[in-house]
Amino acid sequence: RKESYVGPWLPEPLLTAPDVAEDVALADSISMAMLLVLETLAPVERAVFVLREVFDLAYEEIAEAVGKSPAAVRQLAYRARGHVAARRPRGCASPAQTRAALHAFQQAVETGELQSLLDILAPDVVALSDGGGVRHALLRPVVGADKVARLLAGGWWKRQAPRSLEPVEINGGPALLVRVDGQVDGVLAVSVENGYVTGAYHVRNPDKLSHMAHETAISR
Template sequence: MIDDDAFSEHRPLLFTIAYEMLGSAADAEDVVQESYLRWSAVDRGAVDHPRAYLVRTVTRQALNHLRAVRARREEYVGTWLPEPIRTAPELSEDVVLAESVSMAMLLVLETLSPTERAVFVLHDVFGYTHAEIAASIGKNEAAIRQTAHRARRHVHARRRRFEPDSDSTREIVRRFLTAAAGGEVQALMDLLAPDVVQISDGGGKVVAARRPITGAADVARFVLGVLRTTTAATRVEHATYNGMPAARFVTGGELDWLVAFEIDDGRITGLYGVRNPDKLHRAETVLPLDRGGRQPWKP
């Protein structure tokens, strides 16, 4: 009989790997489910190391899935953002994991090839060796080393400074929302970095900015314009998504949209607004993330 306890034990790790490779909680859940079906059919006696077997299975399934969805994302209406996941505040205690699931990092990972993404995630975030990764994705170790070097150089050239969710970042978000509600333009400007970027994702299903908006003045005007369209019935709730402080806008008991805030050195450097209803179905539940006790690679 198959030991389902082993799968349950490692499920948070498997979901985390799949999510970081795919940027979609829905797709990650599908991959985990597909991996479970494969695990259910395997001869348990032939599996010496369940976690290694499961990680290898999830990695291969996620790679197949990523290759299949890339074409759809190229045809996406407007700007594509990762599907936000609600995370526990304690996630900030693991800065590597928190940064790896942040909106900015997931967008950088989108610019990698599927193999580069898998190698970077497994090596730099989860600490798997080149040899282990080679066995997982069916390539030789030398090729994995070259891929890891290329992916790391690409990511480091594009990564943004990251400050995880904390009391201080939540206070900045609170002040920002208070200023926005009061129409205080200068107060908003004081909280926004000069090169702040606002990105919206409506998926062509609801109204959202089709292109990123940059600069404190333009972002402040955009935020005030959006808030003018909300009704008195809209409730604003504070939460944590992708290891970042966030605001949930709830109307009539339904989550209408959410915004995750990227903060650095006391100022907001990025706002990631997700309105696509397809990406908000799983936004209520806090999802457990896990790196499996591995230590990340250190340069």
């Protein structure tokens, strides 16, 4: 129950195949940033939005699935689209642009160079960390390039060694798999807009890392 969750809540990361990113709509719908937006919808609104916008089901089919009339489903879909449009990331980057930004981000994090981090972070970047009350993590969001850069440069998440960062595809987009002594310790995903990192999502909750051993097949 998230109302009693310790610290920020992040979606469970899924290790996905590189070709998932080629389906832009599908990749966008399962990205960390989008899943956080969808989490703000009511459960039925979320179901209607995904079934309509991602799977392109007819309103009549959705109505049968959620136990509503087609007219009610149309209204739910309209409200959900408006809600998502107001909150979804703007100016999302292509997979290639995201990989380039992630590579620069990785180098800056590994070296701890403050200026390098400031160069890649958006002014209003948000850092979220999910330890689920089990692993060390941020207890609240950190907002702003200066604060996030100092946090990363100071090694807020580097509590153990040896540590490695491995580029992988998470939820349809480039991310970093964090290992400590060869064991999976967490996932660091980012959202990128206009070449800058606007969101950094660090999942350490061990209950959410069960899908890191094998790719999860995802398709429409």
